[in-house]
Every structure is written in C-alpha cells, then in structure tokens.
Amino acid sequence: MTTFIDPSENTDGIGDSQRTLDGxxxxxxxxxxxxVDPVCVEVLTRLNLRVYPGxxxxxxxxxxxxxxxxxxxxKRRAVDLYLHADTTETDDRLIALEINGYGETDHTTNPSHxxx
Numbered sequence: 001m002t003t004f005i006d007p008s009e010n011t012d013g014i015g016d017s018q019r020t021l022d023g024x025x026x027x028x029x030x031x032x033x034x035x036v037d038p039v040c041v042e043v044l045t046r047l048n049l050r051v052y053p054g055x056x057x058x059x060x061x062x063x064x065x066x067x068x069x070x071x072x073x074x075k076r077r078a079v080d081l082y083l084h085a086d087t088t089e090t091d092d093r094l095i096a097l098e099i100n101g102y103g104e105t106d107h108t109t110n111p112s113h114x115x116x
C-alpha cells in the first residue's frame with residue numbers, strides 16, 4: 001500500500017521519493033475485503049494514486065489522484081490547504097469548482113485559448 005514519507009526521509013535531495021498505488025492494486029485489495037460493486041471496480045482500475053513527501057514546513061505529504069484523465073493534487077501547507085487540478089491531458093476548457101457547498105465557480109483551463 002502507499003505509505004507516507006516524512007520529508008526527512010527523502011535522501012535524494014530533489015523530492016522525487018514518489019510512492020504509487022495503481023488502480024488495479026487498489027481494486028484487488030478491496031476485493032479481499034468482500035464483494036465490490038462492478039462500477040466501483042471499473043473506476044478503481046483506472047485510478048492512480050501518487051504520494052510525494054511534503055516540502056519543509058508542509059503539514060502533510062502531497063497526494064495526487066489521477067482519475068478521468070485529470071490529476072488532482074492536495075496537501076496541507078503551514079498556512080493553507082493547497083489544491084491543484086491538471087487537465088492538460090483532456091480537452092476540457094472549463095472547470096466548475098465547488099468548495100464546501102458554497103456554489104460553483106468556473107475556471108478556464110487556458111485563459112489565452114481562442115474562443116474562451
């Protein structure tokens with residue numbers, strides 16, 4: 001399973017002590033617990049989870065979830081919560097983001113793109 005890596009354990013000096021858990025591993029692990037809904041299995045087998053050590057001052061590791069062609073990254077920094085969405089592998093031109101149920105906010109994925 002994916003494990004947290006304390007920044008002090010990063011011996012390469014460049015922050016690439018990545019840990020991964022691919023969707024098939026996750027689906028296989030869940031299947032050992034009992035019956036898993038086939039729809040969930042389909043999604044899980046396409047999912048990828050990566051964990052990177054936090055940077056100095058961060059409160060958590062940086063966790064990246066790849067699903068539906070999008071990478072979503074999250075970590076708790078010293079003074080805030082950092083969220084990152086990478087849609088460069090998709091043709092999405094607009095992201096509708098909602099935080100804590102306060103309604104959606106639209107963000108273009110490439111503000112310089114013609115027609116946006």
